[in-house]
Amino acid sequence: MNAPALPAETAARRRTGGTSARGWVVTGLLLVFMLINFADKAVLGLAAKPLMHDLGLSPEAYGLISSGFYFLFSISAIVVGFVSNRVPTRWILLVLGVIWALTQAPMLGTVGFGAVLVSRIVLGAAEGPANPLAMHAAYKWFPNEKRGLPSALLNAGSGIGVALASPLLTALIVGYGWRWAFFALLVVGLIWSLLWAIFGREGKVAGTASVHATAVKSEVDEPRVPYRRILLNGTWLGGFLAGFAAYWALSVLVAWVPHYLESALHYSTVTTGTLVALPWIASVVFNLAQGALSDRLMRRGVSSRVARGVLGGVAVLISGLAMLLFPHTGGWFQIALLTVAFSLGGVVFALGVTMNAEISPTRQRGAVLSITVGLVTTAGLLAPYLTGRLIQAASSPVSGFTLAFTISGLLSVAGGLLAVFFVNPERTARRLGLRTDRIEVTG
Numbered sequence: 001m002n003a004p005a006l007p008a009e010t011a012a013r014r015r016t017g018g019t020s021a022r023g024w025v026v027t028g029l030l031l032v033f034m035l036i037n038f039a040d041k042a043v044l045g046l047a048a049k050p051l052m053h054d055l056g057l058s059p060e061a062y063g064l065i066s067s068g069f070y071f072l073f074s075i076s077a078i079v080v081g082f083v084s085n086r087v088p089t090r091w092i093l094l095v096l097g098v099i100w101a102l103t104q105a106p107m108l109g110t111v112g113f114g115a116v117l118v119s120r121i122v123l124g125a126a127e128g129p130a131n132p133l134a135m136h137a138a139y140k141w142f143p144n145e146k147r148g149l150p151s152a153l154l155n156a157g158s159g160i161g162v163a164l165a166s167p168l169l170t171a172l173i174v175g176y177g178w179r180w181a182f183f184a185l186l187v188v189g190l191i192w193s194l195l196w197a198i199f200g201r202e203g204k205v206a207g208t209a210s211v212h213a214t215a216v217k218s219e220v221d222e223p224r225v226p227y228r229r230i231l232l233n234g235t236w237l238g239g240f241l242a243g244f245a246a247y248w249a250l251s252v253l254v255a256w257v258p259h260y261l262e263s264a265l266h267y268s269t270v271t272t273g274t275l276v277a278l279p280w281i282a283s284v285v286f287n288l289a290q291g292a293l294s295d296r297l298m299r300r301g302v303s304s305r306v307a308r309g310v311l312g313g314v315a316v317l318i319s320g321l322a323m324l325l326f327p328h329t330g331g332w333f334q335i336a337l338l339t340v341a342f343s344l345g346g347v348v349f350a351l352g353v354t355m356n357a358e359i360s361p362t363r364q365r366g367a368v369l370s371i372t373v374g375l376v377t378t379a380g381l382l383a384p385y386l387t388g389r390l391i392q393a394a395s396s397p398v399s400g401f402t403l404a405f406t407i408s409g410l411l412s413v414a415g416g417l418l419a420v421f422f423v424n425p426e427r428t429a430r431r432l433g434l435r436t437d438r439i440e441v442t443g
Contacts, residue, residue: 027138030093030157035158036097036100037130038158038254042161046181047181048259049258049269055116062388063255063256063384067385068121068124069120076374077371081367081368084370085363094197096130100185101187101190102186133366135154146295152290152291159346163277163280167274169181224364237418238309238313239351240375241418242348243376245412246415251384252383252405254384261275279338282340283344290311311347312419316419318345352376358425359429
């Protein structure tokens with residue numbers, strides 16, 4: 001006897017794993033998760049001037065603390081990525097959230113260089129897996145053709161986080177001292193962890209029983225591809241180099257741009273707190289726009305090479321050009337170029353995740369995303385410290401900053417061009433023996 005027909009809306013919900021309700025609740029919590037993630041990163045840069053003064057830190061020492069955040073960042077991202085193949089992401093994300101909050105506690109007392117460095121290293125180790133795991137958790141609720149918007153939203157969490165946090169944390173720093181900014185993040189982190197423990201769930205992209213069985217069979221039949229083949233092809237390498245360049249710029253933004261605005265351009269602390277939010281606000285707009293545009297192009301049958309590879313590469317290229325130009329201009333035109341330089345290229349992070357998901361077998365996806373993020377974010381280990389060395393060795397802070405921005409701009413121009421020419425997810429998926437129309441079940 002045939003099963004009764006399902007209403008169209010119910011059937012559609014089943015085919016997308018119920019994303020109309022629970023999936024979007026989880027995505028919303030993950031968005032807040034990413035918001036906190038980047039507020040934790042940004043607070044050190046916002047507090048840089050008073051913190052350096054109180055602790056007697058040189059630019060090189062401060063640069064080392066900023067880079068220290070990334071000492072274990074990449075290793076942790078890779079290790080936890082493999083763990084996520086076996087442990088539900090719900091519980092991993094909860095542990096990470098609690099650690100983020102607790103690492104703020106030492107900053108509330110009397111600290112020195114060593115204590116600040118250790119707290120940032122531990123925080124970085126806990127934040128390393130955040131982006132790939134958040135994406136992996138969200139993807140459990142969305143099929144491939146509907147992942148652009150969730151990816152963009154989670155990537156936009158960084159911009160929303162800093163855009164909201166910058167003026168608020170700056171007000172705390174100016175009014176009560178830099179330690180209160182860290183205390184605020186401790187409280188927010190604990191609140192999120194409690195909410196996630198209550199509402200966080202694992203998702204499954206599945207449909208009716210027959211579709212579910214087909215999906216499971218598809219994953220079982222899907223070949224297990226050696227990681228070297230996934231990571232040593234034009235698509236992955238082109239995306240990696242563009243992402244590396246964009247993350248280099250991002251880590252410079254977090255660690256040094258607030259200090260640049262105050263020390264080199266002589267803006268007040270309050271004005272700096274407002275101006276530094278502009279690239280993050282722009283990144284939200286750019287990420288939401290690319291998510292909608294990428295999904296629309298994919299639905300219209302445009303290749304992923306164009307909708308994701310070329311789109312991301314051009315964005316990084318334009319950011320690089322703006323980076324090369326803004327130190328040599330002035331006024332609001334300079335701020336406009338600075339905003340573009342440190343925001344537009346960031347769309348490649350969300351696009352890169354969706355591209356890597358295309359060329360990864362479902363059961364290997366969590367590890368591939370984590371390996372990629374782990375390697376891309378090595379830029380954060382190098383950029384803040386190198387920038388500090390350049391500033392300290394230069395004849396003036398302005399010339400040191402200009403040289404640092406020139407290096408970042410050239411990296412972005414090169415990375416963007418390589419992505420445009422070499423990223424081709426469909427071709428790579430075919431060469432790896434993957435079905436480009438496969439239905440995925442994860443959990």
